[in-house]
Amino acid sequence: MDFRLTEDQRALRKGVRELLARLFDREALRAAVDAPSLDRGLWRELGAAGFFALRLPEEEGGVGLGLPEAVLAFEEAGRCLVPGPLVATHVAAGSVPGAAEGSTVVTEVDEGLVPWLDEADVVLGDATGAVPMRSVDPLTPLHRAPGLVGTTGVPDTADVLPTTGVAVLLTAAEQVGSAAATTEMAVRYAREREQFGQVIGGFQAVKHLCAGMLVRVELARAAVWAASVTADPVEIAGAKLLADEAATGNARDCLQVYGGMGFTWEADVHLHLKRAWVRAELRLPAARAEEVVAAGL
Incomplete structure (x- = not known):
């Protein structure tokens, strides 16, 4: 078996890297640190580029690619520290209206924590009573949802x-x-x-x-x-x-x-x-x- 990236996958990775270099360079990163808030313009640009709809079928308006391609795209996002609930919005594309296009910001309750709660349009999970907490990361505001903690069981x-x-x-x-x-x-x-x-x-x-x-x-x-x-x-x-x-x-x-x-x-x-x-x-x-x-x- 050949485990090397295909030509299309290499082109995708290169394209995402160039896109993020244009949309979220170091100057934008430092500006976000100084004034942390979710950039809706960036979110819509990512949506227009197909970042959130990468795994949606083409007949549903998506790009029609798979999980390996999504992994390549998110690796590039992690490289330049793009802020915001990228993963939750991507996973919600196709089930939450506007998520695929980047017009809706989706977050979720995860391990008792809710990232970007104040900026989100849709919250997956029960965030009732969530209280703000100090986040070690200036680019990831967090809330803690009372009574919700990660389970210790083994998921099947x-x-x-x-x-x-x-x-x-x-x-x-x-x-x-x-x-x-x-x-x-x-x-x-x-x-x-x-x-x-x-x-x-x-x-x-x-x-x-x-x-x-x-x-x-x-x-x-x-x-x-x-x-x-x-x-x-x-x-x-x-x-x-x-x-x-x-x-x-x-x-x-x-x-x-x-x-x-x-x-x-x-x-x-x-x-x-x-x-x-x-x-x-x-x-x-x-x-x-x-x-x-x-x-x-």
Whole structure:
């Protein structure tokens, strides 16, 4: 079997990356950090480009692609930290009017948390009595829904697929994109920053950090891509575990490569780490994902 991306898949990934570079560049990212609110114009642009309708059949006005293609698109979204309930809106396309077109923002109650509640038009799940809470990620406002917590049981196939499993996997894809971005940031900085008369990328300790980051990315990406083909609940859980580890671990190592500069507000490294922390607690967090994998073994 040939597991390489097809020409169409490579073109899709390239197109999404170029689209997001135009719609949400670093200047837009920093502006969103300074004044966090959901950009409805960006949402409609994504809808017009087919981002939310990627998996809808063509006869229903969608693009007619599958989960592997959606994973590629969400990896690119994670790479540039696009804010907003992207996954919930994408999963709701076809069932919630306006979600596919980006005219309706959909969020959901997940693990007792509700991202972007104040900005959403539709909330999936019971958010009655939800109260605002301080979010570690300045680009992900959160509410806590009282009495709603993640279950500790092991979901079976019926529970995980088709909607919950898709949401978990797309969240994992975002984590992979973030992990890839911090790897590239670390390598780029290591090639530019000089210390003791040479670039720090020449030091063995820095080389090891960057190599470890690359290994995490490739392992997590392979797991996410494989799960997108099989749609197996156990593989999805394993992919989420690896993707969470890659996103948080790579952001931490990127901070180490950057040194003191990485801990400043002006650097983007902390934004990747904070988003990775939040994603890791949403949609099958580690404790539950481990139970799924353990039961499968």
